Amino acid sequence: DAGVIQSPRHEVTEMGQEVTLRCKPISGHNSLFWYRQTMMRGLELLIYFNNNVPIDDSGMPEDRFSAKMPNASFSTLKIQPSEPRDSAVYFCASRLRDGGNQPQHFGDGTRLSIL
Amino acid sequence: KQEVTQIPAALSVPEGENLVLNCSFTDSAIYNLQWFRQDPGKGLTSLLLIQSSQREQTSGRLNASLDKSSGRSTLYIAASQPGDSATYLCAVGVGGADGLTFGKGTHLIIQP
Numbered sequence: 001d002a003g004v005i006q007s008p009r010h011e012v013t014e015m016g017q018e019v020t021l022r023c024k025p026i027s028g029h030n031s032l033f034w035y036r037q038t039m040m041r042g043l044e045l046l047i048y049f050n051n052n053v054p055i056d057d058s059g060m061p062e063d064r065f066s067a068k069m070p071n072a073s074f075s076t077l078k079i080q081p082s083e084p085r086d087s088a089v090y091f092c093a094s095r096l097r098d099g100g101n102q103p104q105h106f107g108d109g110t111r112l113s114i115l
Numbered sequence: 116k117q118e119v120t121q122i123p124a125a126l127s128v129p130e131g132e133n134l135v136l137n138c139s140f141t142d143s144a145i146y147n148l149q150w151f152r153q154d155p156g157k158g159l160t161s162l163l164l165i166q167s168s169q170r171e172q173t174s175g176r177l178n179a180s181l182d183k184s185s186g187r188s189t190l191y192i193a194a195s196q197p198g199d200s201a202t203y204l205c206a207v208g209v210g211g212a213d214g215l216t217f218g219k220g221t222h223l224i225i226q227p
Binding site for chain 2: 004033035042043044045048056059091093101102103104105106107108109
C-alpha cells in the first residue's frame with residue numbers, strides 16, 4: 001500500500017513568493033496532520049484535521065500560513081507571502097481515528113528553502 | 116504546556132551493545148506515547164506505540180516502557196547493529212485525535 005505522499009520533495013523560492021505544499025494521506029485514514037521541523041525547534045504541530053475538518057490550528061505561526069483539506073485524499077499547506085524564516089522541512093502525517101490508539105504515519109517531507 | 120525531553124542528545128556505541136534511550140514529559144495526562152525513527156532526509160517511521168494504560172511494548176530487538184506517573188519512557192535496543200544508526204524521536208499524544216508533541220531526538224551512531 002502507498003504511504004503518505006507529499007509533493008514537492010524540495011522547493012526553493014524567493015522571499016515573497018507563494019508556496020503550496022501538497023499531501024495525499026493513506027487511503028482510509030481520517031485524521032491528517034501538518035508538522036514543521038527545524039534544527040532549533042524540532043518537530044512542531046501546525047494544524048490537524050479530522051474527517052476533513054480543521055480541529056486545531058493553534059500551531060500555525062502566522063496568518064501567512066493556511067491549510068485546507070477539500071476531500072479525504074488531499075490537503076494543502078500554503079504560505080503567502082513566504083519569508084526566509086519559513087525555511088524548514090514540512091511533514092504531513094495521517095492516521096486512522098477509530099477511537100483506539102493508532103500510530104501516525106509520516107510522509108518523506110518537503111524541504112523548503114526561502115531565499 | 117506539554118514538554119518532551121530526550122537524553123542523551125547524541126550517542127555513539129560499538130556494534131553489539133545493548134542501549135537505552137530516555138524520554139521524559141512534563142504532563143502525565145497523556146493518551147499514548149510513540150517512538151519513531153528518522154533516517155537522514157527521510158520521514159519518520161513509527162517503531163512502537165504505548166497506550167497510557169500499558170507499561171511496555173516490544174517489537175523484535177526493541178522494547179519501550181512507560182511510567183506515566185513519573186513522566187518517563189525508555190527505548191531499549193538489544194544487540195545494536197550499524198543499521199540502527201538514526202535519530203530516535205519520542206512523542207506524546209494528549210488525546211485520541213490530537214497531534215503529537217515531540218522531543219528533539221537522540222542521534223544514535225552504531226560503530227561497526
